[in-house]
Amino acid sequence: MTSSPVPSIDPADPLGIDALLTEDEIAVRDTIRKFCADRIQPHIAEWFEAGELPQARDLARELGAIGALGMHLHGYGCAGMSAVDYGLACLELEACDSGIRSLVSVQGSLAMYAIWAFGSEEQKNHWLPRMAAGEVIGCFGLTEPDHGSDPGSMRTTATRDGSDWILNGRKMWITNGSIADVAVVWARTDGGIRGFAVPTDTPGFAAPEIKHKLSLRASVTSELVLDDVRLPADAILPGADGLRAPLSCLNEARYGIVWGAVGAARSAFETALAYARTRVQFGRPIAGFQLTQAKLADMALELHKAHLLALHLGRRKDAHGLHPAQVSFGKLNNVREALDICRTARTILGANGISLEYPVIRHMNNLESVLTYEGTAEMHTLIIGQALTGIPAFGSTK
Ligand code: TGC
Numbered sequence: 001m002t003s004s005p006v007p008s009i010d011p012a013d014p015l016g017i018d019a020l021l022t023e024d025e026i027a028v029r030d031t032i033r034k035f036c037a038d039r040i041q042p043h044i045a046e047w048f049e050a051g052e053l054p055q056a057r058d059l060a061r062e063l064g065a066i067g068a069l070g071m072h073l074h075g076y077g078c079a080g081m082s083a084v085d086y087g088l089a090c091l092e093l094e095a096c097d098s099g100i101r102s103l104v105s106v107q108g109s110l111a112m113y114a115i116w117a118f119g120s121e122e123q124k125n126h127w128l129p130r131m132a133a134g135e136v137i138g139c140f141g142l143t144e145p146d147h148g149s150d151p152g153s154m155r156t157t158a159t160r161d162g163s164d165w166i167l168n169g170r171k172m173w174i175t176n177g178s179i180a181d182v183a184v185v186w187a188r189t190d191g192g193i194r195g196f197a198v199p200t201d202t203p204g205f206a207a208p209e210i211k212h213k214l215s216l217r218a219s220v221t222s223e224l225v226l227d228d229v230r231l232p233a234d235a236i237l238p239g240a241d242g243l244r245a246p247l248s249c250l251n252e253a254r255y256g257i258v259w260g261a262v263g264a265a266r267s268a269f270e271t272a273l274a275y276a277r278t279r280v281q282f283g284r285p286i287a288g289f290q291l292t293q294a295k296l297a298d299m300a301l302e303l304h305k306a307h308l309l310a311l312h313l314g315r316r317k318d319a320h321g322l323h324p325a326q327v328s329f330g331k332l333n334n335v336r337e338a339l340d341i342c343r344t345a346r347t348i349l350g351a352n353g354i355s356l357e358y359p360v361i362r363h364m365n366n367l368e369s370v371l372t373y374e375g376t377a378e379m380h381t382l383i384i385g386q387a388l389t390g391i392p393a394f395g396s397t398k
């Protein structure tokens with residue numbers, strides 16, 4: 001071999017993307033990275049294997065203490081950071097595990113955002129400061145057992161009884177459900193789809209945990225059962241009128257996933273690269289085989305293209321806001337490519353690729369959920385298709 005075993009480019013940042021970040025952004029990133037390394041990384045494989053997120057309440061408080069909950073929201077105890085800051089945090093959290101990023105996404109981008117964007121002043125003051133501090137955990141109930149991609153057909157109802165509201169129905173696959181203190185629940189009323197902030201100790205509310213998942217195992221996923229849940233008039237989110245409201249919340253969470261997927265892919269790539277440089281077969285490191293190098297080069301291309309796309313969307317979001325189809329570009333591309341990077345990394349690790357001793361198959365299995373939640377890959381394809389052609393192809397007869 002004539003080539004030097006020393007890389008001639010920084011394998012962690014071959015395109016110099018770090019130079020596009022400000023010092024403050026790098027400081028935010030490093031804070032979250034350190035938190036993950038100290039607090040989560042040593043335990044995450046064990047939690048995943050056990051299928052639990054132990055001490056979720058302590059973890060939420062610690063995430064609150066470093067400003068990670070609702071960090072891109074302004075006021076009400078939230079950190080008021082930029083979209084890029086929030087994205088960098090999602091990247092670092094998901095480099096650790098998609099389940100941890102999910103905890104933070106659902107709290108900040110879904111439950112808190114819904115209250116922040118559509119709640120009354122009283123609701124915001126009541127819930128948001130404690131949610132930002134991680135003292136109160138939220139969940140977001142949109143999906144139902146029979147209505148996932150098509151939430152506009154939901155069957156959960158909210159009917160009036162005097163000034164009260166009575167909620168009945170089921171929500172399914174709800175992240176944080178069993179540990180939540182407040183559930184943002186979307187329900188059909190005589191006047192269309194409306195949102196409600198439901199204290200989870202209200203009689204008639206239950207949130208049994210969904211077991212037997214082989215993905216997002218270090219994340220709590222639940223069914224929400226609403227049997228004659230009576231709420232006072234002021235539980236309705238006054239600004240949320242129609243399906244547009246929950247879909248607006250999804251834009252926020254999908255944006256976080258655009259970045260998060262890069263984190264999972266980075267972790268898988270770095271693991272595969274380190275493994276390939278030290279694993280010897282046929283008398284040389286497997287990184288010295290052209291087939292392995294082709295895999296590593298393709299993984300690096302897609303990883304850093306995804307990172308640049310995330311940064312571009314983040315800068316655009318901070319400057320002008322994003323069109324929902326632009327968020328779909330990022331969510332579809334970055335999750336799909338991250339999953340592909342994990343699958344390729346798994347092959348480079350050979351049999352070790354299937355072991356929880358390495359993070360690769362954990363990320364790979366997690367990303368199967370990430371590909372489906374917050375709009376499946378097919379839904380994002382159709383959202384982009386509609387934006388490009390003006391023709392909706394969802395099959396709706398409305
Ligand atoms: P459609 O008629 O197109 O739209 C209804 C109204 O909403 C508006 N709209 C949006 N507004 C803001 N942001 C968006 N992304 C929007 N998309 C649509 C639209 O303009 C319209 O407004 P108006 O004023 O005219 O009424 O609705 P549709 O029923 O045809 O559905 C469209 C479709 C399929 C794109 C939408 O339903 C969809 O995105 N489906 C996917 C469902 C989904 O993503 N569910 C996610 C559940 S939450 C979750 O998965 C959390 S996992 C989190 C974790 O653990 O990290």
Ligand code: FAD
Nearest residue numbers: 140141142143148149173174175216369373374376378394
């Ligand atoms: P379906 O909608 O039944 O889709 C099944 C398949 O059909 C998919 O491949 C889909 O793309 C395809 N399909 C459907 N319609 C079309 C069409 N028109 N054209 C082409 N293909 C189509 N939801 C929440 O509300 N809150 C949460 O916190 C939450 N957390 C989740 C956590 C996890 C771990 C998981 C796995 C899911 C979570 N979800 C949550 C639910 C998630 O949003 C839904 O699973 C997702 O929206 C898809 O719905 P579905 O599973 O019912 O699939």
